[in-house]
Amino acid sequence: MxxxxxxxxxxRLLGKTVLITGAGGTIGLETATRMLQEGANLSLVDISxxxxxxxxxxxxxxxxxxxxxxxxxxxxxxxxxTDEADVEAFTDNTxxxxxxxxxxxxxxxxxxxxxxxxxxxxxxxDELMRINVxxxxxxxxxxxxxxxxxxxxxxxIVLTSSTAGLRAAPxxxxxxxxxxxxxxxxxxxxxxxxxxxxxxxxxxxxGIEELRRAMPLGRFAKVDDVAGVAAFLASDxxxxxxxxxxxxxxxxxxx
Numbered sequence: 001m002x003x004x005x006x007x008x009x010x011x012r013l014l015g016k017t018v019l020i021t022g023a024g025g026t027i028g029l030e031t032a033t034r035m036l037q038e039g040a041n042l043s044l045v046d047i048s049x050x051x052x053x054x055x056x057x058x059x060x061x062x063x064x065x066x067x068x069x070x071x072x073x074x075x076x077x078x079x080x081x082t083d084e085a086d087v088e089a090f091t092d093n094t095x096x097x098x099x100x101x102x103x104x105x106x107x108x109x110x111x112x113x114x115x116x117x118x119x120x121x122x123x124x125x126d127e128l129m130r131i132n133v134x135x136x137x138x139x140x141x142x143x144x145x146x147x148x149x150x151x152x153x154x155x156x157i158v159l160t161s162s163t164a165g166l167r168a169a170p171x172x173x174x175x176x177x178x179x180x181x182x183x184x185x186x187x188x189x190x191x192x193x194x195x196x197x198x199x200x201x202x203x204x205x206x207g208i209e210e211l212r213r214a215m216p217l218g219r220f221a222k223v224d225d226v227a228g229v230a231a232f233l234a235s236d237x238x239x240x241x242x243x244x245x246x247x248x249x250x251x252x253x254x255x
Contacts, residue, residue: 012235014039015158017098021081021139022108023052027160027205030223031105031230033062036073036242038231043094043101044077045108052076074196081135084142091142100152103234104143105161108135109178114171125174132178133185138191140200142244144172157185158233161202166245179204181243183220191244199242202235206249 018035022028023044032042038060040052044065046052052216066187076096079086095101109132112124136159147155164172165179190200225248233239247253 004151010038011037012237013102013231015039016102016234016241017043017094017100018103018105018234019045019094019139019143020105020107020244021045021098021103021135022160023058024048025107026223027226028105028107029058030054031107031227032059032137034224034227034231035226035234036062039237040103040234041073041075041098043077043097045077045079045081045090047078047080047108047237049078052078054192080136081139082130084138087135087138087142091139091146095150100150101143101146101155102152103156103158105158105160105230105234106136106139106143108132108139109160111175116171117173118174128174128178129181131211132175133181136185136233140185144193144196144198146191148193148196154193155197156234156238157186157189157198157200158230159200159202161204161245163204163206163247163249165202166204166247186245187243194242199233201238201241201244201246203229203233204247204253206247206252 013035018040020028020032021043023032024046032044032055038044044052044055056076059074064069068103073093077090077093081087112128140157143157158181162179162183164176165183169176186202188198192201203226229246229248
């Protein structure tokens with residue numbers, strides 16, 4: 001009879017290194033906090049100096065240490081996730097600093113105010129595709145490159161999509177198109193990188209446009225709901241999960 005595996009430690013990410021883009025935003029910072037508490041070393045990337053400073057201040061408080069001590073666990077970088085030279089540099093620097101890269105949480109992105117197709121300009125399309133899709137592609141490409149060459153048996157790559165990447169989102173035609181594109185990136189990458197031990201999944205949080213009455217769980221998503229799922233996907237608990245899409249939506253998207 002096959003014996004059950006030993007329970008995993010409470011700090012599931014102890015000794016692992018996680019790269020987070022869009023780290024200064026709400027989801028990025030909450031996820032960084034959760035992963036830090038789970039034992040991970042963090043490489044944080046954001047384009048905003050102010051957002052990064054806020055993130056570092058909060059994470060310093062979480063650890064109860066001075067920033068100089070926190071630097072042993074956290075590598076902050078100001079960079080443009082749509083610029084390939086920047087992406088290649090911060091992924092390589094992550095490996096040089098910590099000696100490994102176990103998870104890339106590719107969370108950089110943005111939305112826009114609801115508008116009709118007729119009022120959506122080609123400039124809107126170019127900007128949203130650049131920020132949401134180009135950044136994810138570059139992060140995927142260079143994170144996978146580091147994971148492959150590191151020799152640690154693979155890793156986990158998580159792309160932040162949206163429920164708008166699973167169903168129609170009237171008024172958000174470009175945003176929805178971009179979030180659907182992330183699913184295509186993840187599926188193809190999962191198939192191609194699986195033999196290298198690299199898992200690729202998307203998460204799909206609901207947004208503020210969802211109506212509370214449409215939520216079977218009766219509330220809107222909270223940032224810690226997203227952070228918990230991202231930490232799970234980074235951990236060995238999810239070692240046989242790839243090519244998946246995980247809805248973090250309270251049940252509002254049903255199939």
